[in-house]
Amino acid sequence: MSPRLTGDETVLWQAAARVLDANWTGSATVPSPGLYPHQWSWDSAFVCLGLARHRYERAEAELASVLRGQWSNGMVPHIVFNGKVARHAYFPGPELWRSRGSPAAPKDVETSGITLPPIQALAALRLHAASPDAERSRAFLRVIFPRLAAQQRYLATARDLGGAGLVSICHPWESGMDNSPAWDRPLAAVRLPPLRYAPGARPLSAPTGVDYDRYVWLVTAFRDAGYVDGHLRDEHPFAVEDPLVNGMYLASLQALSELAEVVGEDALPYREEAVRVREALLERLWDPDQRCFRALDVRTGKAVPAVTVAAFGPLLDPGLPAHAVRGLADLLLSSRFAGSAGYPVPTCDIQAAAFDRAAFWRGPAWISTNWIVWAGVRQHGLGAVADLIHGSTLRLVRQSGFREFFDPFDGTGRGGHDFSWSAALVLDLLAARREGR
Ligand code: GLC
16 A cells, blocks of 8 residues: 555645746746746756646646757747747847757747757656556657657757767856856856846846856857857867756656657667667766766866766766765765755755755756655665655755755755745655655
8 A cells, every 4th residue: 555645744735836836828838926927947857747647638748749849950048038028028038049040949939059968768768657548648758759859969969069979068157057057168268248138137046147148149049150060160169068968868868768659660770879868878978986876078088077966967877886876875975065964965965065955056956956866876776865855855845845945054944935846856766655666
């Protein structure tokens, strides 16, 4: 028999469900009302996991909505704009990206021109596993499989900027960890021409100043080159292989191989590609001294100095070798991460000079990265470590609500309120407990 939720857990479940209901626009979920009024692609994949436990049909609609924004080259954009929202309600909005100017962009919806960690295939597989109706779910997967396959092809070709089989991000925003200390060095090397945009509204909790100007300049450089692949390969100054992005890419490749079997496609190419990506990941991003993964600056060929929570991303790979799993578990439990934070997992090594307990992606715990670490250690059989992260994640939201991010020492909530992925992933964590998974 599955264990039941306790009274406290039921209250938490209902509160999380209310957040998802309130943030539903009719066809998709906003990450946080007011602050992020459109659809973000990795947010929506996390949201799917919660909706699958709450309102299953909406979970499929959520994924379908983000894939409506997919470009003809396979890229799944990081933001799909809601045409009903005032044009200046969010910066950088459609006026910065000008997606309609690109022949590859969809015509019926405006989007950004860059991507986010590719977790849609993984989300689709988990959705299928939670489906109350396997036949209906298979029909849905048959529709979206070609899109997920196209996304993978895009990443494997246009984004292999290092030429060794890994995905490069061409903008810090593509990592989802916008202001991580991992980008400090590659970003500092970007030479900034005079300001080309009117400084306007920017996300409340996002960084300001010269870094933000670099972020915007990287967008305009890519946009003004027509968003063509050749620009990223030959001219674009920012290209980084990140372990979180590549860990998710690898997990999505595995998921694609399983989805291929469900929909009657050939699974072998995805399995073979996963083997190649795993080898490249270990070859290029594994640091044998610190026994963890670090991002690689493709433009200089050097590893970035910062050790961040992205180090744990490859735990999502079911085939990660035991020595790497052990190294990552030791780091996670050390005083650099969970060992000295009351509310793990901090997003940056606590002992690093760049660590900041309150700053956007430079120290605070986020529910999304906690969920990744939890799912990763769990699938590698580290049950006690998984329970630690599960418990600390629920404590964060019990204490401070469904905030955007949290102080890793005392659990104080920061950034946006009623944050969708915080609510959705809590539903997934509670469902895992209820089902004894
Ligand atoms: C911020 C986060 C990013 C997220 C977005 C919407 O930009 O850094 O990861 O996708 O907000 O929630």
